[in-house]
Amino acid sequence: MIFDRLDVSYGGMWGSRQGMTHPDPMSLAVAARRHAAGREYAVLLSARERPLALVEYWPGRMWRVYLFDDRSWRMQMIDLKPHSTGMLLAQQNTRWQFSSEQEHSFWKWDVQETTTVSADGQVEVRSEFAGPRGASTEALQARTSGSSSVPVRRFSAPVEDFLCPVPEFGDWQVFAPLLAQQGHEPATTSVVLRDVSVDDGSGPLRATGIEQLFRPGACDTPDGPAVVEPVDAGRLRITSGQLVVSDPGWVGESPRTVAVPPGEFPVTLSLLRTTRGAAVAAARVTFLEIPPREWEMALCPDEDLGLLGEGQFYGVGVDTGTVAFMDATRTVVEDQLDEDLFVPLDSHFTVELPSPKPEPNLIAFRAGRGDGAYPVWIGRTDDGQVGCVVVDFQLHSTDRGE
Template sequence: MRLLPAPVEDFLCPAPEFGDWQVFASFLAQQGHEPATTVVLSDVSVDEGAGPLRATGIEQLFSPGVRDTPEGLAVVEPVDASLLRITSGQLAVSDPGWIGEAPRTVAVPPGEFPVTLSPLRTTRGAGVAAARVTFLDIPTREWQMALRPDEDLGLLGEGQFYGVGVDTGTAAFMDATRTVIEDQLDEDLFIPLDSHFTVELPSTETEPNLIAFRAGQGDGAYPVWIGRTDDGQVGCVVVDFQLHSADGGE
């Protein structure tokens, strides 16, 4: 049995107000603890290093110039791809080999819209760092992660994200109604992408086109960002393949 240095009654007191920790000082002193003479408090934003992945510097992904990468300095050289035709009002972002596997979709206006790729050239070769389809030539006010209805940002840990899954080394923009003939994918899409950054599967009489591109370093998951204008419209949609720091490095 442990003997207390004072009667039990001496350790009892009314519940203090939140933050009024001074009332415990006498109890701690009776236990032989000494209060610190100096306490240093630092203000730290709860946003710093906490929560899911945030879109920072997305615009720089499409700005020509030198960037810092894990492999050293590299050069960004944005290129225009084909026009993407949207007929249903739903853009789909998916691995073209797995279109039927719940693609990530974004509500957008129908029409034809330019697709831009951001190849990143290093001493070891080149890869597509990001891909963008632009719906409005208006500056982006905020970026939102493209989510499915069953996905909750509140469940993500630090730096985590929901993104498009890639299992063929390829991603694509397309209308949500577009389908593909799997037996023709190798000849019409995957083999041409061995020597090109992007390939278009033209529209048919009943379906819109599909624009595919190499997916960064290959298979994995990549964030999809929705850029919204001041009035909340979708100005663009970007897939970031995370080949270099989005803030431009230096």
């Protein structure tokens, strides 16, 4: 393709996808703030409604560029990392060949060629072949893992041939020369960039209808009519004044914590019953029997709302299909989790891991949608005290209102 202009849009990381739109778009302003903060984001460069390159900015100042051909097929991936010269080195360049559109859609390549370049210009080119279709992955790995089955070429080259400038934010012309590797050439020496990113919109996800999550009765969901049933899940014992909301199987070094008063407090689950069965739609621990005046997103110290696009949120990450409320001093013995927690949750919505008083306990519950990330909301009273903390598993309709 010959192009004289590149359309520029921004969004979250989505390197394995194809197409003209970001599944998680963000405004130019949010992308700029993420760049300044060293946070990841992606830039889509397109021309005449066709994607030419997807550029991802990774923490550690690494850039990854996906290149598309005239069919809008993703055919190449280039990793660029900081070099001692102050420029970026195309340290790894991977190309694929496909026999048909169907093979491409299922990512069944015929040939994968990977070029690796060292900091001093030592080059290695490795070619891998898929072999006969229908062969098992294990057999393919066995065929391609040996030195005799993977052709390798090694040679030296001027490292300058693999360098490109480090772009300032918005200076995406830096990546225009890479487009020639897929046959895309600029019509002029100066490429015009046109911003087609989304507006700022309403900003990050807002807490709407949180109280209704625990109001018994009929409601609407994306899957049709349902019934909300609040369920008592026991009393949570807090001793340190720090509530942790976490996947109990992955309590990290800096978990999502909320400063709360010490004591014992009721935990309530919101079960959502549909024709398909019941699921946990939300969980709440209540510290004050006072309706919240306002809601705020529970943030970790390094999280900034200004770096979120429209409708985005920071939340609790889930990898075991389970979330727990616990005190910050509560320890979890991983070897006991299967027997004491995960197996019981196969037949129960919630499980308590007790401790003798006055030690803190742990109350775990199923995550309504399973693995993923979910917003955690702090409900504050008129005088700013924490009245409750809620995990919303987002099973209800998004337009449920205040």
